[in-house]
Amino acid sequence: MEFQDLSDFDFELSEDQIAKFPAAKRDKSRLLVLGRTQDFLQEETEFSEMLKYLQEGDVLVANATRVSKRxxxxxxxxxxxxxxxxxxxxxxxxxxxxxxxxxxxxxxxxxxxxxxxxxxxxxxxxxxxxxxxxxxxxxxxxxxxxxGRTPIPPYFKRESTSEDDVRYQTVYSQNLGSVAAPTAGLHFTPELLEELKKRNIEFLKLELKVGYGTFQSLNEDHFANKKLHEEEFDLPLETKNVLDFAKKNGKRIISVGTTTLRALESAYDPNTNTFKSGEGKTRLFLQPEDSILSCEGLITNFHLPQSSLLLLVSAFAEKEKILKAYKFAIKQNFRFFSYGDSMLILDPEKV
The missing domain is CATH 2.40.10.240 (QueA-like)
Structure with a gap:
């Protein structure tokens, strides 16, 4: 993709569709479900209903980093x-x-x-x-x-509160070190995690320390070098072993969020169909013409226009499908960005 094509990923959003505060309950945010490659397929529901799209043996992987008061x-x-x-x-x-x-x-x-x-x-x-x-x-x-204070995104245009200290963390967060939350995971509740366990759906963790680069604008150098800001990640051996088993046995791997996907794709070796455990660094810049092979599903929020995260989602699914989904979400008054609503994107035969 040429640099000048970034304008394809621009869109207008009214101020009242930017979610500046969290939903009343984490899993009551709205969910837009899409088939990954087939003609535009959409179904609206709420996040707690995502379970009906999952099946026994699915493996969810989430970023368990915790936001520091930086x-x-x-x-x-x-x-x-x-x-x-x-x-x-x-x-x-x-x-x-x-x-x-x-x-x-x-x-x-x-x-x-x-x-x-x-x-x-x-x-x-x-x-x-x-x-x-x-x-x-x-x-x-x-x-x-x-x-320090919780570093909520600048587009909230407000001071952080004690509510942000809780709601801008995932319920499964562990080690401090990020300056922004892995926001796709903000929708999960302890009850939802327990229900996944009852249905024999794995919920695994890795850690990627989210940097401020996630908010930075893309420029020509990013495209010329095909690299973004560097972020550190750690894929535990236990997680690697379950992921390898899933790949070997044709089970679906579903990434909870774009930061998780960036780590998974960096750790995955398509030649051996296995993942590499341990600490690593990534500057991976995924764009619509790239193939993503590490997972078969993605849970993600609605991202900023012309952002690297929007391009990553457009690499995971078809570009036109994602842009059409965004237009639909805007028309249907979905809430956008960190505290906003979410999408579940799955391979079409499994939706």
């Missing part, structure tokens, strides 16, 4: 306030951040966290849109739980 408000000695997203620790004590009004910060300036005032940072170099801070105090995930 959104930190910093103040200068003069009281000026800066909002910083702590993205990654480049080396001990050296942090890469996205900081608002960073042009007003000078090399060597000292800032402190607004919440406690106990954590001090000196301003280092600037790298493109990023600001590098050196932490004067050791900083870990527990520190962020004290001084």
């Amino acid at each position: 959104r930190v408000f910093l103040t200068t000695k003069t009281g000026r306030r800066h909002e910083a997203m702590f993205l990654s620790e480049l080396e001990p004590g050296i942090w890469k951040t996205l900081t608002r009004n960073s042009k007003k910060l000078k090399l060597g300036d000292i800032v402190s966290d607004e919440a406690t005032g106990r954590f001090l940072f000196s301003v280092g170099r600037k790298e493109e849109e990023f600001t590098i801070f050196q932490s004067e105090t050791p900083l870990d995930e527990n520190s962020f739980e004290t001084i």
Whole structure:
């Protein structure tokens, strides 16, 4: 796909269709069910009804990463306030951040966290849109739980609340380390997970630390290099073994979310029809002409226009089918983006 074709993935959405708050109950969000390759097939239901489209032996795989409170408000000695997203620790004590009004910060300036005032940072170099801070105090995930806030998406256009601390995490999340939630998994409830177990449907976990790049706009370099931002993932040996068994025995593997799919496709070897366990890194950029062979189903929310996630979904199913589904969802007033409604896409003979 040429770079200029990105306009095909643009769409207009009214402000009131952007879900800025979660549904009253996780599994009561709406669900649009699609056949993966056949002529446009759609059926509307609610997420809790997804069970009727699954069958014994199906294997669901979800990203169990937990969102860190990496959104930190910093103040200068003069009281000026800066909002910083702590993205990654480049080396001990050296942090890469996205900081608002960073042009007003000078090399060597000292800032402190607004919440406690106990954590001090000196301003280092600037790298493109990023600001590098050196932490004067050791900083870990527990520190962020004290001084930070849940980094809800910028398009919410509001402050995070105590409700976000709960609802912007999946019920099965485990290890902290992401700056955004794997949002397809937000629809699952403990009751729904228990029902999957009763029906002999596997629910497996891997971990991919979602980076801020998931919100960044695509540019020509992404297409020229066919690579995106780098993200770390970990596929447990137990998960790998069940996935390999599913592949060998013709069972459906269903990815819960695009971040999970990115990890699965990076870990899958089509030559051996097996997955590689352990830690890995991915810069995979999936586009409509690509073949996705690691799984047979996908659960996903409705994504931002012209985004890498929308292109990934269009690679999993047919581009025209996905664009038509989006038009249908807009017309039917589905809720979009992180707290929005979802799609279940399955191979046609299995729907």
